[in-house]
Amino acid sequence: MTNSNSEPMGGDSEYIIDVNNVTIRFNKSTENINDLKEYFIKLVKRQLMFQEFLALQDVSLHIKKGEAWAIIGTNGSGKSTLLKVISKILKPYKGSVSVRGTVASLIELGAGIDPKLTARENIYLNGCLLGYDKKFIDSKFDEIVEFSELEDFLDSPVQNFSSGMKSRLGFSVATIVQPDILIVDEVLSVGDVLFRKKCMNKMNEMLSNGTTLLFVSHNMTQVRAMCNKAVWLNHGKVLKVGDAQEICDEYETNIEAIKAAERKKRAKAEKALNEQAENIRKKREQTDSANK
Amino acid sequence: MSSLLQKFKPKEGSFLETFKYKDLLVQLVSRDIKLKYRRSFLGYVWSVLNPLLIMIIMSVVFSFLFQRNLALFPIYLLAGRTMFEFVNHSVGKALGAITDNTSLLKKTYVPKYMFPLSKVTSTMVDFVFSLGALVIVMVFFSFTEQRVLFSFWNFGIIIPIIQAYIFALGLGFFLAQLHVFFRDIRYIYNAFVTMWLYCSAIFYDLGMLYEKGVKQAAKGIEPYAKYLAIIIERFNPLYIYIKQFRYFVWVPAVGKTPYWAAVDQWDFLIGMGYALLMFAIGVFFFKRSQDKFILYI
Numbered sequence: 001m002t003n004s005n006s007e008p009m010g011g012d013s014e015y016i017i018d019v020n021n022v023t024i025r026f027n028k029s030t031e032n033i034n035d036l037k038e039y040f041i042k043l044v045k046r047q048l049m050f051q052e053f054l055a056l057q058d059v060s061l062h063i064k065k066g067e068a069w070a071i072i073g074t075n076g077s078g079k080s081t082l083l084k085v086i087s088k089i090l091k092p093y094k095g096s097v098s099v100r101g102t103v104a105s106l107i108e109l110g111a112g113i114d115p116k117l118t119a120r121e122n123i124y125l126n127g128c129l130l131g132y133d134k135k136f137i138d139s140k141f142d143e144i145v146e147f148s149e150l151e152d153f154l155d156s157p158v159q160n161f162s163s164g165m166k167s168r169l170g171f172s173v174a175t176i177v178q179p180d181i182l183i184v185d186e187v188l189s190v191g192d193v194l195f196r197k198k199c200m201n202k203m204n205e206m207l208s209n210g211t212t213l214l215f216v217s218h219n220m221t222q223v224r225a226m227c228n229k230a231v232w233l234n235h236g237k238v239l240k241v242g243d244a245q246e247i248c249d250e251y252e253t254n255i256e257a258i259k260a261a262e263r264k265k266r267a268k269a270e271k272a273l274n275e276q277a278e279n280i281r282k283k284r285e286q287t288d289s290a291n292k
Numbered sequence: 293m294s295s296l297l298q299k300f301k302p303k304e305g306s307f308l309e310t311f312k313y314k315d316l317l318v319q320l321v322s323r324d325i326k327l328k329y330r331r332s333f334l335g336y337v338w339s340v341l342n343p344l345l346i347m348i349i350m351s352v353v354f355s356f357l358f359q360r361n362l363a364l365f366p367i368y369l370l371a372g373r374t375m376f377e378f379v380n381h382s383v384g385k386a387l388g389a390i391t392d393n394t395s396l397l398k399k400t401y402v403p404k405y406m407f408p409l410s411k412v413t414s415t416m417v418d419f420v421f422s423l424g425a426l427v428i429v430m431v432f433f434s435f436t437e438q439r440v441l442f443s444f445w446n447f448g449i450i451i452p453i454i455q456a457y458i459f460a461l462g463l464g465f466f467l468a469q470l471h472v473f474f475r476d477i478r479y480i481y482n483a484f485v486t487m488w489l490y491c492s493a494i495f496y497d498l499g500m501l502y503e504k505g506v507k508q509a510a511k512g513i514e515p516y517a518k519y520l521a522i523i524i525e526r527f528n529p530l531y532i533y534i535k536q537f538r539y540f541v542w543v544p545a546v547g548k549t550p551y552w553a554a555v556d557q558w559d560f561l562i563g564m565g566y567a568l569l570m571f572a573i574g575v576f577f578f579k580r581s582q583d584k585f586i587l588y589i
Binding site: 026027034035036037039087088089090091105107108111112114116117121124125128129130131132133134 | 304312313315316318319320323326327395396397398399400401402473474475476477480583586587588
């Protein structure tokens with residue numbers, strides 16, 4: 001297992017994100033053992049099983065600076081796991097990851113928001129959680145407040161905020177720097193239309209300034225608009241890598257096919273159900289007439 | 293200086309990485325302090341009042357129970373208890389520091405050391421606040437005794453506080469990582485604390501044990517009380533810190549040094565040795581298992 005290194009820009013590798021044969025293993029045991037009592041009981045009963053589940057299998061991804069990548073796939077295909085590996089939250093079980101440059105990851109907005117603190121305090125706390133120092137946040141404070149449109153609520157505790165306001169706060173703090181890599185995971189589905197548009201504009205602005213983008217979305221229109229490359233994950237494996245437009249087309253037809261198959265299946269099941277109901281009705285009629 | 297800090301690139305997952313996040317430490321500690329005292333008018337008053345009340349109850353009970361007239365017993369008691377509670381509280385809070393920040397650890401990369409570190413640090417700030425209770429008691433007895441009980445020596449408490457802080461950090465790191473895998477560690481720790489309390493000479497003094505040992509020897513039996521006293525004095529790091537703390541607060545107030553309260557250079561060295569050893573053990577185990585946390589939280 002190799003540790004990922006976050007070295008400054010300008011290394012000899014041409015890739016800004018280099019994911020090599022990464023495998024992520026989870027324990028899919030039937031029950032979670034998380035206390036000593038259970039541990040010893042299971043140990044005595046010899047039931048300490050490790051059922052492995054590979055969330056990612058042998059995934060490789062090479063991303064150059066300035067590219068915009070989409071990660072697509074159905075639910076449970078490992079998209080979020082891949083993002084977590086790149087943003088250093090998960091360590092690979094096998095393989096290696098190397099990321100060069102600063103990463104701003106919008107995996108879930110407002111992860112570090114403490115509801116009991118005020119918006120002002122949360123801006124500092126969240127900024128520090130993302131690794132900025134206080135002086136820097138001081139200098140960017142007005143910008144953050146302006147972007148989040150929360151001027152009037154700066155000193156009220158965040159627990160009174162709506163979810164849209166919270167994600168506005170989270171997004172504004174997370175994007176105060178021009179990161180080398182921006183990781184976005186379906187966060188844009190919250191907030192009102194105007195703010196969503198603002199976020200899209202901000203992301204586009206970053207892209208045109210040379211930020212590398214990693215984008216997870218089920219919305220193919222957004223993917224086509226934002227990205228030029230795409231990787232299609234299926235059950236933890238890379239199914240296809242290539243041009244975003246092509247992959248999107250293929251994915252959509254594939255999804256259509258799956259959906260059609262599902263529709264067919266559902267229609268069949270419904271038909272069987274109707275027949276059954278019909279049979280029951282006939283039977284009851286027979287018994288009714290017999291009783292008469 | 294700042295450019296030096298920028299060049300400082302500690303390896304990911306090493307303890308040194310926390311220095312890069314020093315502003316985060318300040319934020320986390322000030323959050324804990326603010327949330328504790330905000331919007332509660334009696335916030336600070338409580339952190340002084342609580343030890344005061346407990347001290348009054350314990351002084352009454354134990355001066356009846358032991359019938360041993362230790363000079364300025366309330367100060368003796370409060371000094372020991374404040375120190376004990378500092379270590380106990382900070383370790384207790386550090387223990388849950390990883391499991392309480394599950395959502396954060398699942399979504400952002402933060403050096404995981406930060407969480408136990410911030411809990412122990414905020415408890416230390418709290419502890420410094422609660423020293424107000426000790427000041428109040430000493431002012432009170434200065435009046436009743438008709439002399440000033442404060443002295444220049446009082447500033448020496450910084451030494452045992454630093455030792456206890458490092459020790460609590462080490463134990464906190466060790467238990468925090470264990471708690472991720474075994475959630476019932478908390479109950480085991482709580483039971484352990486009760487034993488620890490009785491072994492730390494909070495409401496009795498080791499002189500009692502030594503004298504009993506002499507009596508036992510006179511009767512011709514093995515002086516077990518003496519052995520117990522030696523074990524406490526040498527192998528309970530927390531007692532070593534309490535002893536030092538009393539040496540800088542209670543001993544100058546009383547004005548004379550009982551033989552069992554005297555502190556020599558060995559107490560400082562052994563106390564610091566235990567603190568650094570515990571810290572090394574804690575960081576070692578924490579570092580070894582921190583990559584697995586995410587799979588269990």
